[in-house]
Amino acid sequence: MAGTTNAFEMAQRQFDHVAELLKLDPQVREILRWPLREYAFRIPVRMDDGSIRVFQGFRVQHNDARGPNKGGIRFHPAETLDTVRALGTWMTWKCAVVDIPLGGGKGGVIVDPATLSTGEKERLVRGWVQVMWKNIGPRQDVPAPDVGTTPQMMGWMMDEYSKLSGQYTPGVITGKPLGGGGSQGRTEATGFGVIYTVREAMKHLKLDPKKCTAAIQGFGNVAQYAAIGFTEQLGGKVVCVSCWDRNDKTSYTFYKADGIDPRFLMSITDQYGTIDKEKARAAGYSIEDGGEWIKKDVDVLIPAALEGQVNAETAPLISKNVKIIAEGANGPTTPEADEIIKAKGIFLVPDFLCNAGGVTVSYFEGVQNDMNFYWTKDEVLEKLDTKMTSAFAAVLEMSEKEKVFMRDAAYMVAIARVVKAMELRGWI
Numbered sequence: 001m002a003g004t005t006n007a008f009e010m011a012q013r014q015f016d017h018v019a020e021l022l023k024l025d026p027q028v029r030e031i032l033r034w035p036l037r038e039y040a041f042r043i044p045v046r047m048d049d050g051s052i053r054v055f056q057g058f059r060v061q062h063n064d065a066r067g068p069n070k071g072g073i074r075f076h077p078a079e080t081l082d083t084v085r086a087l088g089t090w091m092t093w094k095c096a097v098v099d100i101p102l103g104g105g106k107g108g109v110i111v112d113p114a115t116l117s118t119g120e121k122e123r124l125v126r127g128w129v130q131v132m133w134k135n136i137g138p139r140q141d142v143p144a145p146d147v148g149t150t151p152q153m154m155g156w157m158m159d160e161y162s163k164l165s166g167q168y169t170p171g172v173i174t175g176k177p178l179g180g181g182g183s184q185g186r187t188e189a190t191g192f193g194v195i196y197t198v199r200e201a202m203k204h205l206k207l208d209p210k211k212c213t214a215a216i217q218g219f220g221n222v223a224q225y226a227a228i229g230f231t232e233q234l235g236g237k238v239v240c241v242s243c244w245d246r247n248d249k250t251s252y253t254f255y256k257a258d259g260i261d262p263r264f265l266m267s268i269t270d271q272y273g274t275i276d277k278e279k280a281r282a283a284g285y286s287i288e289d290g291g292e293w294i295k296k297d298v299d300v301l302i303p304a305a306l307e308g309q310v311n312a313e314t315a316p317l318i319s320k321n322v323k324i325i326a327e328g329a330n331g332p333t334t335p336e337a338d339e340i341i342k343a344k345g346i347f348l349v350p351d352f353l354c355n356a357g358g359v360t361v362s363y364f365e366g367v368q369n370d371m372n373f374y375w376t377k378d379e380v381l382e383k384l385d386t387k388m389t390s391a392f393a394a395v396l397e398m399s400e401k402e403k404v405f406m407r408d409a410a411y412m413v414a415i416a417r418v419v420k421a422m423e424l425r426g427w428i
């Protein structure tokens with residue numbers, strides 16, 4: 001098997017491997033290897049200078065046997081249909097593994113949102129809804145934020161959908177701002193969810209969290225709250241985070257041997273996750289090459305930036321003292337790197353289990369929208385912890401029972417649930 005960083009090929013290879021372990025019927029495999037529906041479309045947008053720019057948009061609906069499709073919309077200059085397909089496929093497994101009644105979907109636009117004004121962003125997201133509105137909805141497909149998209153954008157999209165459909169429909173999209181139909185706890189959900197699974201992994205491995213250190217890749221929404229959770233909830237120490245610097249067009253690692261202060265770093269980070277180097281240096285951080293995070297001699301590695309970061313080149317650089325890799329990002333590890341991680345005996349919390357906190361609270365948001373009754377942050381986070389902890393337990397039990405790698409166990413739990421729903425609905 002040649003090396004690949006095509007995310008969708010990776011998603012299919014992971015699926016094929018587990019389909020083989022499960023001896024899945026070839027016809028069932030054919031349904032699950034590909035998204036059921038895909039939309040690729042162009043969105044003309046009036047720019048501030050009066051010109052028209054045309055953006056490429058996508059939406060992929062992988063499988064809705066268990067409920068409406070669910071998944072974020074990513075704005076990234078390197079977005080491709082294959083990335084969206086992969087992320088949509090992983091959403092199906094993610095919703096199934098945490099046992100929420102939703103399917104998998106994902107969307108995207110090829111754009112660097114940092115190059116757009118506020119008005120241009122608003123016209124672009126409203127344009128996305130104008131194309132897609134007949135194919136999304138609370139009972140069809142419910143988008144959400146992802147890399148490069150924000151709660152405010154979700155608010156505009158909900159407004160556009162409500163106008164086009166003629167009724168206030170907050171449940172069409174999640175990740176909305178508080179006061180605009182959003183849920184308490186959504187901002188923290190993915191990062192805190194990562195930390196609930198890290199806590200469970202530490203219990204399993206009999207590690208004392210207070211004596212544990214972590215290195216994190218990225219410093220966006222997921223990484224920031226993972227860093228806060230690791231330090232404030234577990235009492236551990238995060239020695240570095242990293243980020244993509246939009247000005248220098250390169251990535252950096254921000255390292256502090258006695259532990260970073262995530263709230264301070266957040267105060268000097270812009271909305272795209274770029275940390276101010278000068279202010280960090282003045283506060284005693286050493287600024288290293290972006291690839292350094294993975295080489296740190298820590299107990300826990302948390303890749304929380306983009307896909308394909310732990311690969312055949314970088315995985316051999318992982319310290320022999322690393323005990324846990326908790327995948328905050330989607331698809332951060334290639335199949336080649338999985339083999340290296342297995343050989344090193346590192347305990348893996350796979351992406352669609354580890355970062356399922358975001359979609360879980362998105363689901364809670366939809367439930368609250370339906371009820372028109374809203375929970376407190378403590379209620380939301382407590383329900384999230386219960387879901388993440390029981391999902392972790394189900395995957396660990398499968399891994400021990402079948403003597404398989406945690407990623408394979410997560411796939412086995414998720415695929416079995418989706419296949420069961422397809423059977424019950426008479427699809428197979």
Ligand code: NAD
Binds near residue numbers: 218244274305307330
């Ligand atoms: P974000 O846009 O808020 O942050 C991304 C971070 O990664 C930024 O700090 C950016 O500077 C950094 N980054 C980008 N390229 C990098 C590189 N080459 N090296 C180092 N850092 C780099 O995004 P996010 O919402 O935190 O999402 C991060 C990952 O988590 C993505 O894979 C996303 O799909 C996944 N995810 C997000 C959520 C969510 O709720 N936000 C939920 C599940 C999964």
